[in-house]
Amino acid sequence: MSCEKGDGDPMEDPLFILESGEVYRNPTEVKMSQIVMPCHANHCGELSVGQLLKWMDSTACLSAERHAGSPCITASVDDIHFEHTIGVGQVVNIKAKVNRAFTSSMEVGITVSCEDLFSSCQWNVCNAFATFVARRTEEGKVQLKQVIPRTQTEQMEYSIAAERRRMRLTHAEIITDLLSSNTAQLGECQEYQGAVSAERTRVESVELVLPPHANHQVSTFGGQIMAWMENVATIAAWCTLCLGQ
Template sequence: VDDIHFELTIGVGKVVNIKAKVNRAFTSSMEVGISVTCEDLYTGRQWKVCHAFATFVARRTETGKVQLKQVIPRTHMEQIEYSLAAERRRMRLIHAEIMTDLLSSSTAQLGECQEYEGAVPAERTRVESVELVLPPHANHQVSTFGGQIMAWMENVATIAARYPLSACIC
């Protein structure tokens, strides 16, 4: 998971809304965007809590490397997310110095959006979860534990990532 910056707290009795969607699937990895918002049911007020990007990598099988089904962006916002996912991936690889040779010989991946046989529409990977914050989820100051929010985020992102993974060609 990339950096998570909690912008505001969530108190007991508030409703947490977690949304996740696959932004882009590469050969054997994918990026899932996750956003967390909160709602006070008494006032109707809603606010952004945090957002993050999770990277899922398919494991090799006995028969070899896994090939994920591609995700096709349909809307303008999905196309932006698709392009930015490629740039974030490029930055992750540079930072980790994992694929220096590949990056030095490759061209920018921005704007790349090809139709692939059997591709999955990005919208079909969208998942939303709603959680009610209960006392066991919070500290003595009645603020939700960051680890609890991260666990909810991971669960929703894992569900979003399941569709392209379950449809992979092994």
């Protein structure tokens, strides 16, 4: 973990000055800072990944709605790799902005960093990309306005966003093809000493959607669903670990 001293955000882009002399700020950018309280921690005393996913989803949704000018919903989130854990008392800084808008969907880039207020250390936690879709109105689908990239970083993300979208669509087709009856093949089952049966790690959860789980659109928001998924996955992982010992 690297420690960056000072007040600057380790993820902050260099200042971009407009012709008018004003400092440019991406109109879709949304920033959120949260201090990690004990109620946000898991059994290890670290920030629950599910809680972090909820914060990330909320920040990204605000960015998407700022661009769309209408309610948006989470369509998908790409793979996320968490580089560091976050402890109680540390500050989580989340930044989200729309990288590119397509017909009715848009890619939102999310960056998460952590800050220790007492040592002035800052470090990156993860980068993520989420796809949001503007809700249909009575007139039909919402036609999103295009994003105009200005900085070098924005231009790069704008260009790569189209390729990432193509890869998402291709990946979905590949998975569907692999799971089809024509291509799915059962591999040989091999016995491993100390192996744990997959059935013994199976975990199911039924959740009742309550008002605290709803967003401003009065429906369960994506971050809450991801938090429930992460909780069940964590229990299954612990089952594997405990049963294997």
